[in-house]
Amino acid sequence: AQKVTQAQTEISVVEKEDVTLDCVYETRDTTYYLFWYKQPPSGELVFLIRRNSFDEQNEISGRYSWNFQKSTSSFNFTITASQVVDSAVYFCALSRNYGQNFVFGPGTRLSVLP
Amino acid sequence: NAGVTQTPKFQVLKTGQSMTLQCAQDMNHNSMYWYRQDPGMGLRLIYYSASEGTTDKGEVPNGYNVSRLNKREFSLRLESAAPSQTSVYFCASSASLGQGDMNTEAFFGQGTRLTVV
Numbered sequence: 534a535q536k537v538t539q540a541q542t543e544i545s546v547v548e549k550e551d552v553t554l555d556c557v558y559e560t561r562d563t564t565y566y567l568f569w570y571k572q573p574p575s576g577e578l579v580f581l582i583r584r585n586s587f588d589e590q591n592e593i594s595g596r597y598s599w600n601f602q603k604s605t606s607s608f609n610f611t612i613t614a615s616q617v618v619d620s621a622v623y624f625c626a627l628s629r630n631y632g633q634n635f636v637f638g639p640g641t642r643l644s645v646l647p
Numbered sequence: 648n649a650g651v652t653q654t655p656k657f658q659v660l661k662t663g664q665s666m667t668l669q670c671a672q673d674m675n676h677n678s679m680y681w682y683r684q685d686p687g688m689g690l691r692l693i694y695y696s697a698s699e700g701t702t703d704k705g706e707v708p709n710g711y712n713v714s715r716l717n718k719r720e721f722s723l724r725l726e727s728a729a730p731s732q733t734s735v736y737f738c739a740s741s742a743s744l745g746q747g748d749m750n751t752e753a754f755f756g757q758g759t760r761l762t763v764v
Binding site: 537539542566568576577578580583585624626628634635636637638639640 | 680682687688689690691692695735737739741751752753754755757758
């Protein structure tokens with residue numbers, strides 16, 4: 534069975550602080566995909582990044598970076614120099630094989646205070 | 648380029664009433680999904696359809712039925728609504744193996760906020 538755990542329910546930081554959102558996953562598949570989504574207060578789900586199980590390279594996109602470690606089954610997300618607009622609920626997700634059967638974690642609510 | 652379109656956006660039902668949530672995607676995706684989102688529980692899969700003509704139960708299927716009408720459309724029906732079905736419902740779609748699309752993420756609709764009183 535597949536499972537995604539996001540142990541941090543809520544995080545509050547002050548603007549410009551760095552913050553890391555943790556994601557730990559469980560799967561027996563050798564091929565799988567990991568994702569992060571952002572859900573701002575408006576409610577839509579915004580795709581941020583995908584990573585397949587064969588690509589452990591870390592990725593940086595502007596203020597966002599992702600650290601994928603198969604050895605610890607983790608796919609953590611760091612926001613550098615956080616901004617108020619980063620306030621949202623962030624979901625980590627896992628899918629089997631090729632984009633099927635997405636399983637989501639419970640989400641982490643990030644509040645960035647001015 | 649609409650992506651995934653859900654209707655309605657808001658709905659209030661009385662206990663025991665029925666309704667159908669509609670979902671359509673224009674990305675030629677094989678796979679479609681219905682999720683519900685409840686506070687603190689993330690998104691839980693209700694039903695999914697890996698391809699036209701097939702549907703499978705997800706984590707929380709009780710009280711729901713689905714129809715994959717064609718490749719574009721995947722509807723969710725509540726036959727007899729209960730207060731426990733008060734939630735935000737999301738439809739999503741994704742490409743699948745063989746479609747030649749390397750973008751494996753799920754694309755989501757805007758959501759339907761359903762209240763059952």
